[in-house]
Amino acid sequence: MARYTLIVGTKEWSSWSLRAYLAMRALDVAFEEIVVPLRRAGTTDAIRPYSAAGRVPILKISEHGAEHTIWDSLAICETLAERHPNAKLWPDDPFRRAEARAYAAEMHSGFPDLRDQLSMEFVRTLPLPELRETTAAQIARILEAWTHALEHHSDQRGFLFGGFSIADCMYAPVVSRFRTYGVELPDAVQAYCERMWALPAMRDWAAAAQAEIESGLA
Ligand SMILES: N[C@@H](CCC(=O)N[C@@H](CS)C(=O)NCC(=O)O)C(=O)O
Numbered sequence: 001m002a003r004y005t006l007i008v009g010t011k012e013w014s015s016w017s018l019r020a021y022l023a024m025r026a027l028d029v030a031f032e033e034i035v036v037p038l039r040r041a042g043t044t045d046a047i048r049p050y051s052a053a054g055r056v057p058i059l060k061i062s063e064h065g066a067e068h069t070i071w072d073s074l075a076i077c078e079t080l081a082e083r084h085p086n087a088k089l090w091p092d093d094p095f096r097r098a099e100a101r102a103y104a105a106e107m108h109s110g111f112p113d114l115r116d117q118l119s120m121e122f123v124r125t126l127p128l129p130e131l132r133e134t135t136a137a138q139i140a141r142i143l144e145a146w147t148h149a150l151e152h153h154s155d156q157r158g159f160l161f162g163g164f165s166i167a168d169c170m171y172a173p174v175v176s177r178f179r180t181y182g183v184e185l186p187d188a189v190q191a192y193c194e195r196m197w198a199l200p201a202m203r204d205w206a207a208a209a210q211a212e213i214e215s216g217l218a
Helices: 015-025 043-047 073-083 094-109 112-117 133-152 166-180 187-197 200-214
Strands: 003-009 032-036 058-063 066-071
Touching: 003 015, 015 073, 015 166, 015 200, 032 043, 058 073, 066 073, 073 094, 073 166, 094 133, 094 166, 112 133, 133 166, 133 187, 166 187
Parallel strands: 003 032
Antiparallel strands: 003 058, 058 066
C-alpha cells in the first residue's frame, strides 16, 4: 500500500500548497503532512532536501520499496486523480473534463497581478488596495469564468463542475483572497465562495493558519 507525505508551506500564505492539500483531502486516504515555514532566510534550504526545485507543495509517494517525488501543485492534483479515479477529481464527461482542465491551467499559468497585489493571507482580513487595471481585469475574468461554470457545468452539489474537482482546488486560494480583501461578488459567486469556505478541509486549513498567526509563525 502506498504511503503519502505532503510537504506544504506556512498555511496562512502558501496558496500553491492549499491546492494540493485540498486534492489530497478529497481522497479517502491517510497522509502525513510536513509544514515548512515560508518567508524565512532558510526557507529554500529547508525545502531542497525534499525536492531540488525548492518549491512547495511536494508529494512523496512511497510504494513497493521506492520513493517518488512529485513537485508542483497541478502535477500533484493530476497524479492523485489518476491514482484515485473513484474520487472523481475530474468530471466524467470528456468535454466537461477538458474545460475543467482549461480552468485549472488558466489559474496555474495566469493571474499574476491578482496573485501579486492580493497575496494570500488565509484567515486575516485586510483592506482592499487600489487595484491596478490589470488586477481588476484578472478579477473580472475569474468572475466571468466562475459564473459561466456555475451556470453551465454545476449542479445541486454547487461546485464549479458539479462535484468538487481539481478546478475548485486550483481556485480555492482566490476564494480566500476575495474574502480577505472584501472583493464585491455577484450572488451566485458569493454562494460558491461560502460553500468552498465551509468545506471541512478549508476549515482545518484555516484553524492551522490561525494557530500559525497566534504562534508568530505567520
Ligand atoms: N508552480 C508551482 C509554484 C510553487 C510555489 O511557488 N510555491 C511557493 C509557496 S506558495 C514556494 O515554494 N516558495 C518558496 C519560497 O518562498 O522560498 C506549483 O504550482 O506548485
